[in-house]
Amino acid sequence: MNIEEMSFEQAMTELDAIVLEMERGEIALETSLKHFEKGVTLARHTQKLLHEAEQKVNILTQNNGEDKLESFSEE
Numbered sequence: 001m002n003i004e005e006m007s008f009e010q011a012m013t014e015l016d017a018i019v020l021e022m023e024r025g026e027i028a029l030e031t032s033l034k035h036f037e038k039g040v041t042l043a044r045h046t047q048k049l050l051h052e053a054e055q056k057v058n059i060l061t062q063n064n065g066e067d068k069l070e071s072f073s074e075e
C-alpha cells in the first residue's frame with residue numbers, strides 16, 4: 001500500500017513494526033537504512049494527517065468568524 005493512502009492508524013502500526021525490528025538490531029545495515037527511510041516517510045505522513053485534523057478542529061471551533069481554540073477533553 002502507498003504510504004500516502006494509509007490512514008493514521010495504519011501508518012502508526014507500520015511505524016511501530018519498523019521500530020521494533022530495528023531495536024532488535026538483528027538486521028543488516030543496508031536494511032536498517034531502508035527501514036529508517038521508510039520510517040521517516042511514515043512519520044512525516046502521520047504528522048501531516050495530525051496537522052490536517054488540527055485544522056479541521058480549528059475550523060469547527062471558530063465562533064462568529066473568530067478563531068477560538070477550545071481545549072479538547074475525552075471525558
